[in-house]
Amino acid sequence: MKAFKATFDAAFEEDTRGLARAYSPFIGEEVNRFVHIHQGPEDLVAKVKLLRKLSHKVGTCFQRCVGWDALNTLYIVTGKIAEREGRKEYFNRFLEYLKYVQRRDLALAGAMTDVKGVRTLRPSEQPNRDAYVHVVEERADGIVVRGAKANITGVAVVDEVVVMPTRAMTEKDAEYAVSFAIPLDTPGVKVVVGRQLNDARRLEGGEIDGLPYAFNHEGLLILDDVFVPWERVFLYKDWRWASQFVEIFSNYHRQGYAGCKSGLGDVIIGASYGLARRLGIADKPHVQEKLTEMAFLNEAMYSAGLAASWEARKLLRDGGWWVNPMYANITKHLVARFPYEISRLAHDIAGGLLGTAPSEADFRNPELRPLLEKYLQGVPEFPAEERLRLLRLLENTSLSVAYLIESVHGAGSPQAQRISIQRIYDLQRAEAIASRLAGLKAEAPADAKAEPHRPAEAER
Ligand SMILES: Cc1cc2nc3c(=O)[nH]c(=O)nc-3n(C[C@H](O)[C@H](O)[C@H](O)COP(=O)(O)OP(=O)(O)OC[C@H]3O[C@@H](n4cnc5c(N)ncnc54)[C@H](O)[C@@H]3O)c2cc1C
Numbered sequence: 365m366k367a368f369k370a371t372f373d374a375a376f377e378e379d380t381r382g383l384a385r386a387y388s389p390f391i392g393e394e395v396n397r398f399v400h401i402h403q404g405p406e407d408l409v410a411k412v413k414l415l416r417k418l419s420h421k422v423g424t425c426f427q428r429c430v431g432w433d434a435l436n437t438l439y440i441v442t443g444k445i446a447e448r449e450g451r452k453e454y455f456n457r458f459l460e461y462l463k464y465v466q467r468r469d470l471a472l473a474g475a476m477t478d479v480k481g482v483r484t485l486r487p488s489e490q491p492n493r494d495a496y497v498h499v500v501e502e503r504a505d506g507i508v509v510r511g512a513k514a515n516i517t518g519v520a521v522v523d524e525v526v527v528m529p530t531r532a533m534t535e536k537d538a539e540y541a542v543s544f545a546i547p548l549d550t551p552g553v554k555v556v557v558g559r560q561l562n563d564a565r566r567l568e569g570g571e572i573d574g575l576p577y578a579f580n581h582e583g584l585l586i587l588d589d590v591f592v593p594w595e596r597v598f599l600y601k602d603w604r605w606a607s608q609f610v611e612i613f614s615n616y617h618r619q620g621y622a623g624c625k626s627g628l629g630d631v632i633i634g635a636s637y638g639l640a641r642r643l644g645i646a647d648k649p650h651v652q653e654k655l656t657e658m659a660f661l662n663e664a665m666y667s668a669g670l671a672a673s674w675e676a677r678k679l680l681r682d683g684g685w686w687v688n689p690m691y692a693n694i695t696k697h698l699v700a701r702f703p704y705e706i707s708r709l710a711h712d713i714a715g716g717l718l719g720t721a722p723s724e725a726d727f728r729n730p731e732l733r734p735l736l737e738k739y740l741q742g743v744p745e746f747p748a749e750e751r752l753r754l755l756r757l758l759e760n761t762s763l764s765v766a767y768l769i770e771s772v773h774g775a776g777s778p779q780a781q782r783i784s785i786q787r788i789y790d791l792q793r794a795e796a797i798a799s800r801l802a803g804l805k806a807e808a809p810a811d812a813k814a815e816p817h818r819p820a821e822a823e824r
Pocket of ligand 1: 770
């Protein structure tokens with residue numbers, strides 16, 4: 365809850381309000397950026413910066429980005445359906461929903477990942493027909509849906525859930541090509557919250573072990589024959605649009621990781637440096653070298669996200685600002701690797717006590733305390749408790765779901781980014797560039813574009 369709260373507080377706190385507020389042309393007033401539709405590259409840059417800054421405040425995932433990316437995706441997808449096919453009902457419904465969300469600053473979960481059963485089979489081929497969320501009944505006033513979405517961030521405490529398709533579909537999968545929004549307390553919705561590392565420590569209280577800072581959660585969202593009124597349905601059996609839907613959403617989300625993961629990286633680098641100072645090793649060349657390497661890895665993730673933002677493109681006639689898909693994929697692919705390396709270096713600097721430090725209860729025990737203060741102290745000017753606090757912070761950030769597992773799988777497993785990079789990078793064009801220099805007979809690229817990139821599906 366504390367992490368969620370930070371996203372609301374950000375719009376009012378002195379150091380974040382500039383980043384956390386934006387003017388919404390849809391309701392004609394300022395809104396919390398977490399419900400804003402990007403109006404240009406500057407908004408996408410502000411997203412990355414806000415996420416980095418918020419990570420400093422909570423030290424974990426603040427859980428509102430998926431719903432935010434879902435809003436921006438729906439704006440583009442429903443807008444494209446209106447522009448390309450003249451079907452405006454989804455766009456109009458979505459705009460009404462957007463205004464409702466913006467006026468109330470609602471917290472949304474974004475539920476894309478189906479439980480998926482056998483990974484190599486399409487939704488319609490699954491032995492379990494409910495392995496992907498699908499429509500089981502069509503009524504005059506709406507639809508009934510069934511299925512489950514996995515790993516849904518923040519799902520136990522949101523106001524609403526936005527459900528989206530998770531993969532490209534064929535005509536046979538039409539009943540699975542559905543997107544809608546529902547309040548969390550809709551009948552038939554069940555949430556099973558997942559465990560997180562050290563979650564039982566939260567029950568201990570205290571100032572060190574009880575995780576006094578924020579933490580996040582994910583959960584399984586079960587839709588057990590849930591009724592959705594038509595005004596909340598934004599995609600219905602439109603299987604041709606499922607693939608673009610996923611592409612647009614996942615690229616927004618891949619770009620965003622530049623901010624939150626570099627922000628967590630700052631916490632980890634800072635804790636490592638603080639521990640190095642308490643061990644008296646901060647100025648040793650190998651430690652300086654490791655800290656510099658950590659900063660390099662961290663800033664590389666951030667830089668790629670900024671490139672994805674500044675190189676934004678417009679997918680609708682009147683807006684629909686989207687990230688550069690190549691750089692968004694590069695961002696996420698770096699994020700799938702670099703946090704592990706940053707954590708490894710942090711663990712190296714911190715020393716073995718990172719894994720073996722005594723409990724807060726022992727530290728508070730009057731008999732043990734003087735002994736622990738004596739034996740856990742490094743450089744005398746720093747009390748042992750400071751070292752213990754930094755160790756616990758480092759343990760709970762550098763080994764967390766938010767920093768490691770989410771970095772690998774969030775917004776798609778690494779292979780999904782490799783497939784996108786392979787599709788966008790134009791090998792033929794690169795060959796033509798090389799061939800011309802090598803004196804081979806080759807057509808020189810006809811346009812002024814510097815990057816040998818093909819357009820993503822959403823840009824065609
Ligand atoms: C902390 C966390 C938070 C998350 N938050 C959200 C959220 O808020 N909303 C949301 O919708 N999702 C969320 N996700 C889900 C995330 O998007 C998925 O975990 C990710 O897309 C991978 O899907 P999966 O977990 O089902 O893994 P799988 O798809 O099962 O992947 C496991 C392995 O199988 C491989 N694989 C999968 N399919 C195939 C295939 N057909 N052929 C060959 N290899 C294959 C993958 O490459 C990977 O190596 C979150 C995940 C995490 C870890």
